[in-house]
Amino acid sequence: MSQEHGAIYSISGPLVVGENIPGARLYDVVYVGSSRLIGEIIEIREQKAWIQVYEETSGLTVGEPIETSGSPLSVELGPGLLTSIFDGIQRPLSELAKRSGIFIARGISTPSLDRTKKWEFKAVLSRGDVVSTGDILGEVQETTIITQKIMVPPGITGTIASIQSGSYTVEDTVAEIKAEDGTVHKISMIQKYPIRRRRPVSAKILPTETLITGQRVFDTFFPLAKGGIAAIPGPFGSGKSVSQQQIAKWCNAQIIIYIGCGERGNEMTDVLKEFPELTDPQTGKPLMDRTVLIANTSNMPIAAREASIYTGITIAEYYRDMGYDVALMADSTSRWAEALREMSGRLEEMPGEEGYPAYLTSRIAEFYERAGLVECLQSNDKKKRMGSISVIGAVSPPGGDLSEPVSQATLSVVKVFWALDASLAYARHYPSVNWLQSYSLYEETANRFYAKLVDPEFPSMRAKAIEILQKEADLLEIIRIVGMDSLSNADKVLLDTAKSLREDYLQQIAFDPIDTYSSIQKQKGMLETILTFHEEALGVVGHLADDADISKMFVLPVKKRIAMMKIRKEDSLETFVQLLSEVKKELTDFKGSDLQMGGREDMYKTINFLEETPEAE
Secondary structure: OOOOOEEEEEEEOOEEEEEOOOOOOOOEEEEEOOOOEEEEEEEEEOOEEEEEEOOOOOOOOOOOEEEEEEEEOEEEEOOOOOOOEEOOOOOEHHHHHHHHOOOOOOOOOOOOOOOOOOEEEEEOOOOOOEEOOOOEEEEEEOOOOOEEEEEOOOOOOEEEEEEOOEEEOOOOEEEEEEOOOOOEEEEEOOEEEEOOOOOOOOEEEOOOOEEOOOOHHHHHHOOEEOOOEEEEEOOOOOOHHHHHHHHHHHOOOOEEEEEEEOOOHHHHHHHHHHHHHOEOOOOOOEHHHHEEEEEEOOOOOOHHHHHHHHHHHHHHHHHHHOOOEEEEEEEOHHHHHHHHHHHHHHOOOOEOHHHOEOOHHHHHHHHHOOOEEEEOOOOOOOOOOEEEEEEEEEEOOHHHOOOOHHHHHHHOOOOEEOOEOHHHHHOOOOOOEOOOOOEEOOHHHHHHHHHHHOOOOHHHHHHHHHHHHHHHHHHHHHHHHHOHHHOOHHHHHHHHHHHHHHHHHHOOOOOOOOOOOOOHHHHHHHHHHHHHHHHHHHHHHOOOOOOOOOHHHHHOHHHHHHHOHHHOOOOOHHHHHHHHHHHHHHHHHHHOOOHHHOOOHHHHHHOOHHHHOHHHO
C-alpha cells in the first residue's frame, strides 16, 4: 500500500471531502484521518473526492490524512460465514466486542473470517482437470447442516496443477490452477468480492417452486416463488419485523441471510438473542447453523446502512452459486433509502420527490433484481447446478402512506405485495396482512406446484376462499346501509365462513409452539374443512324456508373443533378426514332437527358481524 496520502478538505457529518488523494478511484475504500476510519469514495470531481464514512466522524479535523486501499468495498467469502453476526461492512461483532467492549470503537479493522481456524478441505477434482469460473474444487463441512463448496473464483480458467485434501486455514493454498498463458493462480478457501457488482451466472430462469414459509396467509393466499421478490409494507407496530422473522425461522430455504438495516436496537437485540436458541424445523439442528445475521441498527452511522444491503446480497449470491436456495430478509429498505437521501442532500444533488435522490427507483430495482432462480456458472460439460435467492424487503412508509416514494418504487419492481394493515394489528389480528390489498404475481407457478405437491384441487380452494372474503367486504357495505335484515340465509352463511377464514385460518399466533408453523398439508386440510362446512351449510339452507332461523347452525359443536384446528399437533390426512365426516354428519342432523326454530334474537347474540369484523373499525 502506498505511503502517499491526500488530506481532508471539508467535513459534513458522514460525508468527508478529500483532496489530492493518490490513485483515487470511484467506490474504492479509503482510510480517513489519523484514526483510519473506513470510508468509500462515492464521487470524484477534479482533484477532490467525496467520501461516505462508515464510522462516527466527530473529532475529525481538516488536513488529516486520507489513504486509499486501492480496492473497492468487498466482502470476504469462505468458511466461517454461517453462524456469524456482522455489522454493515462485514466486521464480526463478536471480535469487535472483545477489542472495544459493548460500544464499537472507531477505526477498528478486523478480518471478517477467522484466520487461525483450520477447516477440513475435501478435494473433489484431481490434478490435470480443466476448470473454469464456478467449478467446485472441493468441499468443507462448514456447519452440521451446510457443506460449503470451494469454487473457482470469477475470471479464472485453466488446468489444475495441484490440489490436495487436508486441514487448512482460509488463507492457505488448497489448489493451483495454470492458465493458458502460463500464469499460475493460487486458490485458497477465501474469496474477496466487490459488494456493488453482481456475481456472474450462466442463465437466469423462471421460478418453478414456491417458497413455503409455514405462514398460512403467505403460502395459501399470496405465495412467493423460490427466487422471487416480495415487499412487506406497513406502518409502525403492524408486525413487519415479526413477519420477516417468522419467514426466516420456518421457510424451506437452505440458507438464511437476515439484514437489520436501520432498525431499532431493541428489535435487533431480540433477533440476536432469539436466533441462536432456535432449532431448525427441517433438521433439528440449531437454526444459526444455516444463518448469517447482519446488524446495522439505527444508532450506528447512517452511511453503513447503504453498505449493509449490498453486503447481505453478495453473501447470498455466494451461497446461491453453490447451488443452495437462499432467503434474504431486509428490514427495512426504507431506512436504507433514508441513508441515500441524507447522503444525496450532503452531496448537494438535485432532490427528487420528498427529498429522495432522483436515482432512488433505479437503486431499489438494482438491489431486488439480484434475486432470482439461476443456472450457476460452471464448465459446460458438467451437470447443471441451480441456485436461488428470494428477497423479502420490509418497507416502513411514514404513517402507513403507501403513496410515498420508497413504497411506490418498491411496488414497481416486486411481484408479491404483502400489505400490512394497522386496523388489523390494533384488532390483534396477526399477521396483519390485508387480504383485499395484497397480491402475488406467482399464482400460476404456485398453482402448478401445489397441484403436484398437495392436491390438484388446492388452487381452486384458494380461489374460492379469496372470493368469499371479497364478497364479505361487499356484504358489510350493504349491512352498514340497510342492516342485517336485508341479507338472505345464504349471505349469512357466507359471512360466517368469512369469519372462520379470518379467525381460524388467516390469524396465526407466532409465539404459539404449534400454530407458529403450518405445513402445506395442514393448510390444505384446514382450508378444505372450512370450505366443506360452507358448501354443506349452503346445501342445508337451500332446503329451508327463506325466513328460517339458522343461527344455531353457527354454534354446532363441530365449529369449535374447526376453530381449534390450528393449535392441534396432528396434521395427518386421517385427522381431517374424520373432521370432514363430523362436519357433514352434524349439518345433516341439523337439517332434520328442530334446531333451526330458535328465536331470531339468538342470531345476533351468536354472531355480530359488524362488531367482530376488523374492517368495521
